[in-house]
Amino acid sequence: MTVLKTEGLVKKFGSFPALNGVDIEVEKGEVYGFIGPNGSGKSTTIRVLLGILKATEGQATIFGMDAWKDAVKIHKRVAYVPGDVNLWPNLTGGEVIDLFVKLRGGTNKSRREELIRRFDLDPGKKCRTYSKGNRQKVALVAAFSSDADLYILDEPTSGLDPLMERVFQECVMEAKAEGKSILLSSHILSEVEKLCDKVAIIRQGKIIEKGTLKELRHLTGTILLVETKEPMPELATVKGVQGIEEKEGALSFQVDQQELDNVVRYVSQFGIVRMESSPPTLEELFMRHYEGTGTTERAGVGGEV
Amino acid sequence: MAKHLYDETGRLTRFVLRRDRIRIPLWIVSFAVVSAVVAVAFTDLYQSDQERQAIAETMRNPAMTAMVGPGYGLDNYTAGAMMAHQMLLMTAVVVGLMSILLVTRHTRTDEEDGRIEMIRSLPVGRLSNLLSTLLVMALVNVLLAVVVGFSLYALNIETMDLEGSLLYGAALGATGLVFAAITAVFAQLSQNARSTIGFALGILVLGYFVRAIGDIGNEAVAWLTPLGWILRAEVYVNNYWWPVLVTVGAAIVLSVLALYLNSIRDLGSGFFPARPGRKVASPLLQSPFGLALRLQRTGLIAWAFGMLLLGASYGSVLGELESFFGDIELMQQLLVQTEGFSMTEQFIPMLMSVMSIIASIPVLMTILKLKTEEKNGRLEHIVGRAVSRNRLMGGYVVLSLLVSVVMLSLTAFSLGATGNATMEEQLPLGMFFTASFAYLPAVWVMIGIAVLLIGWAKGLSGFIWLYLTFSFAVVYLGGLLQFPEWVQKLSPYGYVSRIPIEDMDYGTAAILTGIAVLLIIAGFIGYNKRDIGN
Numbered sequence: 031m032t033v034l035k036t037e038g039l040v041k042k043f044g045s046f047p048a049l050n051g052v053d054i055e056v057e058k059g060e061v062y063g064f065i066g067p068n069g070s071g072k073s074t075t076i077r078v079l080l081g082i083l084k085a086t087e088g089q090a091t092i093f094g095m096d097a098w099k100d101a102v103k104i105h106k107r108v109a110y111v112p113g114d115v116n117l118w119p120n121l122t123g124g125e126v127i128d129l130f131v132k133l134r135g136g137t138n139k140s141r142r143e144e145l146i147r148r149f150d151l152d153p154g155k156k157c158r159t160y161s162k163g164n165r166q167k168v169a170l171v172a173a174f175s176s177d178a179d180l181y182i183l184d185e186p187t188s189g190l191d192p193l194m195e196r197v198f199q200e201c202v203m204e205a206k207a208e209g210k211s212i213l214l215s216s217h218i219l220s221e222v223e224k225l226c227d228k229v230a231i232i233r234q235g236k237i238i239e240k241g242t243l244k245e246l247r248h249l250t251g252t253i254l255l256v257e258t259k260e261p262m263p264e265l266a267t268v269k270g271v272q273g274i275e276e277k278e279g280a281l282s283f284q285v286d287q288q289e290l291d292n293v294v295r296y297v298s299q300f301g302i303v304r305m306e307s308s309p310p311t312l313e314e315l316f317m318r319h320y321e322g323t324g325t326t327e328r329a330g331v332g333g334e335v
Numbered sequence: 336m337a338k339h340l341y342d343e344t345g346r347l348t349r350f351v352l353r354r355d356r357i358r359i360p361l362w363i364v365s366f367a368v369v370s371a372v373v374a375v376a377f378t379d380l381y382q383s384d385q386e387r388q389a390i391a392e393t394m395r396n397p398a399m400t401a402m403v404g405p406g407y408g409l410d411n412y413t414a415g416a417m418m419a420h421q422m423l424l425m426t427a428v429v430v431g432l433m434s435i436l437l438v439t440r441h442t443r444t445d446e447e448d449g450r451i452e453m454i455r456s457l458p459v460g461r462l463s464n465l466l467s468t469l470l471v472m473a474l475v476n477v478l479l480a481v482v483v484g485f486s487l488y489a490l491n492i493e494t495m496d497l498e499g500s501l502l503y504g505a506a507l508g509a510t511g512l513v514f515a516a517i518t519a520v521f522a523q524l525s526q527n528a529r530s531t532i533g534f535a536l537g538i539l540v541l542g543y544f545v546r547a548i549g550d551i552g553n554e555a556v557a558w559l560t561p562l563g564w565i566l567r568a569e570v571y572v573n574n575y576w577w578p579v580l581v582t583v584g585a586a587i588v589l590s591v592l593a594l595y596l597n598s599i600r601d602l603g604s605g606f607f608p609a610r611p612g613r614k615v616a617s618p619l620l621q622s623p624f625g626l627a628l629r630l631q632r633t634g635l636i637a638w639a640f641g642m643l644l645l646g647a648s649y650g651s652v653l654g655e656l657e658s659f660f661g662d663i664e665l666m667q668q669l670l671v672q673t674e675g676f677s678m679t680e681q682f683i684p685m686l687m688s689v690m691s692i693i694a695s696i697p698v699l700m701t702i703l704k705l706k707t708e709e710k711n712g713r714l715e716h717i718v719g720r721a722v723s724r725n726r727l728m729g730g731y732v733v734l735s736l737l738v739s740v741v742m743l744s745l746t747a748f749s750l751g752a753t754g755n756a757t758m759e760e761q762l763p764l765g766m767f768f769t770a771s772f773a774y775l776p777a778v779w780v781m782i783g784i785a786v787l788l789i790g791w792a793k794g795l796s797g798f799i800w801l802y803l804t805f806s807f808a809v810v811y812l813g814g815l816l817q818f819p820e821w822v823q824k825l826s827p828y829g830y831v832s833r834i835p836i837e838d839m840d841y842g843t844a845a846i847l848t849g850i851a852v853l854l855i856i857a858g859f860i861g862y863n864k865r866d867i868g869n
């Protein structure tokens with residue numbers, strides 16, 4: 031069952047297109063990672079999904095309802111943690127949590143207490159005196175103590191210490207185990223890799239890649255680490271080989287899935303001493319997409335002019 | 336070591352000037368233009384000595400003393416004396432306001448938003464920011480003094496000589512300086528920008544009233560505030576310079592105090608203690624309305640006290656007024672016979688119009704808070720939850736409507752109660768309430784305009800303050816300068832029945848209310864259509 035869906039989402043600020051056709055789809059019980067460089071449109075997409083911004087074109091639906099028109103109805107079942115948590119300086123954290131929970135409707139006192147304890151938050155302090163991480167904890171406690179079906183989290187861990195990050199990850203896992211869906215935007219790729227079932231990569235307002243991590247890896251290929259008796263001077267010219275690097279006296283490079291057979295044949299001529307293969311990490315995937323598409327896109331724009 | 340406290344002050348000073356390169360000239364030019372226009376208007380309106388002398392007689396009444404300051408040179412009320420006597424205090428209050436806003440902007444606001452932290456991380460002295468702000472304020476106020484002084488002198492009005500004109504400007508500049516220093520001190524004492532403005536504004540407004548009490552009663556009391564000092568300069572009559580020197584001296588002492596306090600406190604902290612807060616929200620704080628109320632609670636309570644004080648000080652003036660006109664028996668008889676109303680009763684609509692405009696300030700602040708919340712990125716938390724935009728804006732509209740009723744009730748009550756306590760002739764308290772409530776529809780129209788602006792053009796919502804200032808100008812100066820009738824009709828306050836000397840015009844009130852409702856509805860429609868965010 032699809033919980034959240036956008037189709038051809040376009041958002042223009044004046045004439046600047048912050049979103050330029052965004053299509054994502056989150057299924058029930060799924061943790062969906064949303065990654066992309068600064069200013070690529072993650073927060074904008076999320077704000078459109080929450081009916082805070084009005085889409086210029088395209089469709090955004092949550093629980094099958096229109097994100098703009100049925101915002102209030104949708105929000106009864108959504109918990110949101112914004113990227114920049116700005117709170118009221120003269121209210122305490124405890125007051126803000128209660129207010130947030132109340133505004134969503136429904137209360138869960140014991141869950142609130144438990145989360146405050148787990149996140150190690152002092153709810154009696156004024157928000158003015160909270161550090162960035164503590165402000166984030168306020169938003170997280172409010173989000174996870176509400177009984178939502180969909181959690182929309184915009185860089186929720188950017189200010190948390192490693193211990194708190196672990197608590198956060200536990201909270202996400204628990205929510206997932208209860209069959210809830212989560213849309214998680216983040217710059218911490220290890221976190222996305224650990225938590226997410228699916229990932230979408232956005233760049234300049236466009237989704238450039240999406241799917242399960244497995245699918246993405248498949249698209250990208252395998253990382254090989256090879257040590258040979260004789261040097262391989264022509265390696266770079268072999269079809270399907272990219273990103274050659276020296277590592278521990280061996281060569282590490284990325285091989286396109288279709289060319290794997292050819293490449294291994296080529297390498298074996300030089301007498302293999304050691305050979306390791308590993309799937310690319312999300313970081314490697316990410317870098318490749320950014321750098322790769324970065325240059326082609328720039329060339330494309332230049333070509334049009 | 337001491338030298339490093341002020342490193343890069345020069346560069347920061349230029350930076351402050353650059354950030355305010357539009358704002359500062361705008362303030363200075365406005366003061367020069369308004370002063371010049373009023374001076375010209377006065378000389379045009381009252382051309383003969385007799386006309387001016389007639390005005391001088393009305394200035395002897397304590398109500399006028401309370402409003403504009405003690406009369407001087409009344410026996411030979413020249414155009415210059417008249418202008419300085421009636422305009423200096425009001426203008427000085429606005430100059431004080433300018434200083435408060437500018438200083439807070441460059442001290443506490445910057446600190447709260449984390450900009451000072453960035454500056455401090457650079458090789459910049461610890462006190463450089465405050466010092467550069469104070470230097471800019473010195474420059475602004477000196478410029479203000481010179482520009483206003485010379486532009487008055489340039490009008491070539493006979494009784495407005497060079498020395499007097501420069502003294503007029505200098506008195507304004509000195510007031511600006513001293514309030515800049517007072518604000519700088521509060522920027523160190525309090526914890527945030529809001530309370531800095533609150534305290535400094537409190538001192539300014541309280542100063543106005545304390546001086547009023549001093550001027551009509553015990554002169555020593557008027558010495559408690561700089562506003563009382565500068566009025567003793569007797570511009571264009573005796574041209575005393577010492578009040579300016581005293582005021583500037585006080586400004587310097589307070590500036591040094593502010594610098595000292597800044598040097599001994601931590602960034603982001605203040606000297607007024609922060610109390611530990613509640614761990615859970617009260618039942619009140621569980622709706623957008625409750626939040627709106629909670630966020631503005633302190634401010635609204637302060638305003639409520641202010642309105643009580645304002646009503647009470649005007650009320651006590653009513654008593655003085657009565658005895659003043661009682662002395663001139665003939666005049667009283669004349670007035671009562673021709674008009675059918677006593678002098679005090681005729682004075683009430685004028686007081687009510689001024690008070691209703693002042694009461695509109697907290698009302699408009701209440702509704703505009705919605706925009707501030709948006710600007711500070713806090714509405715995302717609200718509309719991101721199960722709160723419709725109608726409910727959100729509705730909370731603020733309802734609160735501002737309530738505030739309008741409460742504020743006008745408080746003024747009516749305190750004016751009536753203190754008035755009746757000091758007068759021999761008793762006026763029904765209900766009349767005061769009717770006279771005050773007659774202004775409600777006009778205030779609601781102002782709310783409507785604010786809602787409309789927030790809904791459709793949030794960037795322009797500051798326009799409402801301009802419109803309120805304009806309304807104040809036509810209502811307050813309109814009487815003095817005898818503006819034509821239609822100018823008053825450009826403001827909603829110009830349509831209100833002048834109770835008790837006129838009957839309540841329910842038709843017009845209904846039309847105003849209808850307009851307010853339409854504006855509010857239109858505002859809601861726009862608010863439902865637009866993006867939220869900054």
Ligand SMILES: Nc1ncnc2c1ncn2[C@@H]1O[C@H](COP(=O)(O)OP(=O)(O)OP(=O)(O)O)[C@@H](O)[C@H]1O
Nearest residue numbers: 043048067068069070071072073074075113868869
């Ligand atoms: N209100 C606005 N007006 C104009 N431009 C905007 C507005 N909000 C966002 N933008 C622009 O839209 C683009 C996308 O911004 P967005 O905040 O969605 O990025 P992001 O992916 O969340 O970045 P980050 O990783 O830094 O949080 C940026 O170029 C930003 O400058």
Ligand SMILES: [Mg+2]
Nearest residue numbers: 072073113184
């Ligand atoms: Mg973002």
